[in-house]
Structure formats: C-alpha cells, structure tokens
Amino acid sequence: MTDFEGLLKVLRDGGVEYILVGGAAATAHGSARLTEDIDVVYSRTPENIACLASALRPCSPYLRGAPPGLPFQWDAETIRRGLNFTLSTSLGSLDLFGEIAGGGSYESLLPDCIDLTVFGIPCRCLGLDRLIQVKRAAGRPKDLEAIAELEALREERGRS
Amino acid sequence: MTDTRRRNEIRLDPDPVIEAYKRDIDRTLLRENLKLSVDERFRKLMALQRFAEELRRAGRAAR
Numbered sequence: 001m002t003d004f005e006g007l008l009k010v011l012r013d014g015g016v017e018y019i020l021v022g023g024a025a026a027t028a029h030g031s032a033r034l035t036e037d038i039d040v041v042y043s044r045t046p047e048n049i050a051c052l053a054s055a056l057r058p059c060s061p062y063l064r065g066a067p068p069g070l071p072f073q074w075d076a077e078t079i080r081r082g083l084n085f086t087l088s089t090s091l092g093s094l095d096l097f098g099e100i101a102g103g104g105s106y107e108s109l110l111p112d113c114i115d116l117t118v119f120g121i122p123c124r125c126l127g128l129d130r131l132i133q134v135k136r137a138a139g140r141p142k143d144l145e146a147i148a149e150l151e152a153l154r155e156e157r158g159r160s
Numbered sequence: 161m162t163d164t165r166r167r168n169e170i171r172l173d174p175d176p177v178i179e180a181y182k183r184d185i186d187r188t189l190l191r192e193n194l195k196l197s198v199d200e201r202f203r204k205l206m207a208l209q210r211f212a213e214e215l216r217r218a219g220r221a222a223r
Binding site: 002031147 | 179186194202205
C-alpha cells in the first residue's frame with residue numbers, strides 16, 4: 001500500500017517543487033477510482049533536483065519492476081541524466097515525471113494548478129480541466145474510463 | 161481547495177468516444193465523493209487500497 005501522507009511529507013520536508021498529477025490528483029478532485037501510486041511532475045531546476053535526490057534517499061528509491069541488484073544510484077546526477085522515473089520506495093510507489101505528454105514541464109503546468117492541503121500538508125495539484133486535457137493528449141486507451149469519470153466530475157461540480 | 165492562479169484558457173470539446181464511456185460512470189459515487197473533504201477522499205482511497213491488498217492476499221491463499 002502506498003503511504004500517501006508519508007510520501008507527501010517527505011516531499012514537503014525536502015522542499016521539493018512538484019505538482020500532483022495522475023490518479024492521486026483525480027482522487028483530490030473526487031474520483032472514485034483506485035490508484036496505487038503517486039504521480040508527480042517535478043521542477044527540473046538544479047536546486048530542485050538536489051532537493052529531490054536528498055528527500056527521497058532515506059526511502060530507498062529503486063526502479064520499480066527492475067531486477068534487484070542493478071547498479072542504480074539515487075542521486076542528483078541520475079535524476080539530471082534521466083527524466084521520468086517509476087520508483088518503488090519504502091513508502092510505496094512513486095512516479096516522477098520531468099515532463100508529461102500534452103502537459104510539458106512543471107513550469108508549463110504551474111498556471112493550471114490549484115493549491116490544496118492534504119493531511120495538513122500544502123501541495124500543488126493539477127486543476128481538473130488541465131488534468132482532463134493532458135489525459136486526453138496522452139491518447140492512451142486505458143485512460144478513456146478515467147477521462148470519462150473526470151469529465152463527469154466536472155459536470156457534477158458545475159451542477160452544485 | 162482554493163484557486164490561486166489565473167489559469168490558461170482550456171477548451172474541452174465533447175469527444176464522442178469519451179461521451180460513450182461517460183454513460184457507464186456511476187455518478188452516485190462521484191456525488192458522495194464531492195461531499196467529502198480532500199483528506200477524506202485520500203483516506204477513503206487508502207482504505208480501498210488496503211481492501212484490494214487483502215483481496216489479493218485471499219485470492220493467493222485460495223489457489
């Protein structure tokens with residue numbers, strides 16, 4: 001099970017600049033679908049990459065699904081050389097995106113974020129309309145039901 | 161939740177495929193979720209995760 005509160009605390013305590021996207025963002029907006037991980041888009045500035053490397057190190061991040069024993073080292077250099085990482089950590093699954101399809105980078109998503117507080121932790125979350133837009137742009141058949149649900153949420157919110 | 165930024169203009173034109181999927185969405189679940197706080201939504205998700213994990217364990221044990 002993913003410890004959402006624990007992971008958000010780690011990111012907050014480490015001063016990491018990130019935006020909650022994907023299924024966890026959908027949950028924040030009211031989705032009833034089960035998601036098993038946290039997806040975040042992180043800022044690629046050198047300072048933030050250093051924060052991300054330090055913040056997650058105590059959680060023993062490792063490439064999810066990869067065989068054990070690979071020479072994988074979690075540090076700023078690894079993050080700088082890569083872009084997107086699907087990680088298992090001691091607190092659960094965490095997907096880190098330097099960019100997302102149809103959304104681009106942290107900076108380009110920032111104007112379409114909302115500020116929310118989860119478990120007392122302030123965090124940025126992609127707004128519902130932009131979340132729908134990036135999921136549409138990704139064009140993955142597996143997202144069709146999720147997009148339909150997000151659009152239904154948008155309609156329901158419009159009614160209340 | 162509070163909006164603090166001026167958002168980009170986002171146009172979401174109806175997509176016939178998504179409209180077809182939308183017909184099967186259980187809106188009663190969404191309406192119940194919209195009554196909850198964000199914290200409560202995440203706590204519900206974690207409870208659902210625990211339940212799913214227990215079901216998987218039970219399934220493995222039964223094989």
